[in-house]
Amino acid sequence: MLSGDPDIEIVGEAADGDGIAELVAETGATVVLMDIRMPGVNGLTAAERLSALPSPPHVVMLTTFDADDLVVAALRAGADGFLLKDTPPADLVAALHAVVAGDPILSPQVTRRLIEQVTEPDRDARSATATRQIAELTPGEQRVAVAVAQGLSNADIARELFVTVATVKSHISHILDKLALTNRVQIALLVHDAGVQRT
Known part of the structure; x- marks a missing residue:
C-alpha cells in the first residue's frame, strides 16, 4: 500500500x-x-x-x-x-x-x-489553564495559533495574516517553545480548550 x-x-x-x-x-x-x-x-x-x-x-x-x-x-x-x-x-x-x-x-x-x-465536564479547568497559556503569547503568535487550530497550512496562514511563510514558521516555533508543546495538533487543542476564536 x-x-x-x-x-x-x-x-x-x-x-x-x-x-x-x-x-x-x-x-x-x-x-x-x-x-x-x-x-x-x-x-x-x-x-x-x-x-x-x-x-x-x-x-x-x-x-x-x-x-x-x-x-x-x-x-x-x-x-x-x-x-x-x-x-x-x-x-x-x-x-x-x-x-x-x-x-x-x-x-x-x-x-x-x-x-x-473536549466538551467533557473537566473542560472548565482545562479552559482556565489554556487561557493562561495563550495569554503568554504575543498578539501575532496568538493569531497564528488560532489559524493553526483552524487547520490552515503555513502558506494559507501567511496569506490570511499578510506575512511571510518564514514569519509564520518563526511564530509557530516560538509558540512551541514558550508553551512546551511538540506539534501543531497540541497548539490546536490548546486554542480550542481556551475558547479563542479568530477576530
Whole structure:
C-alpha cells in the first residue's frame, strides 16, 4: 500500500507497542504509522516514548470508533494525526506527506469524536489553564495559533495574516517553545480548550 510511493521508504515494522521506540532509534524513521490499540503498550504510551526521543518522529495513528476514548490523550502525548483503519490508500499516503510537511491530519469522523471529548465536564479547568497559556503569547503568535487550530497550512496562514511563510514558521516555533508543546495538533487543542476564536 505504501511501498508504491517513491517518496516513502518502509524501514521497519514492530510486532508490538513495546518495540516501536527502539525500532525508530535504530532506523531513524521520520514517520510512524501505528494502531492506537496493539499488543504490549498502547498507542498512548508508545507516542509518549517516541516524543521523548532526541529526534522524535511524526506519529500517525490508525483508529476505530471504539478507540475514541484515547484520542485526546494520545494527541496530547505527541501524535500528529488520526485516521480510520478504512482510509483509502491514496488518502493515507497523502496524510503521511502532510504530517511530514507539518500539517496535522484528522479524519472527519475522528474530529467529531474529538469535539465530543473536549466538551467533557473537566473542560472548565482545562479552559482556565489554556487561557493562561495563550495569554503568554504575543498578539501575532496568538493569531497564528488560532489559524493553526483552524487547520490552515503555513502558506494559507501567511496569506490570511499578510506575512511571510518564514514569519509564520518563526511564530509557530516560538509558540512551541514558550508553551512546551511538540506539534501543531497540541497548539490546536490548546486554542480550542481556551475558547479563542479568530477576530
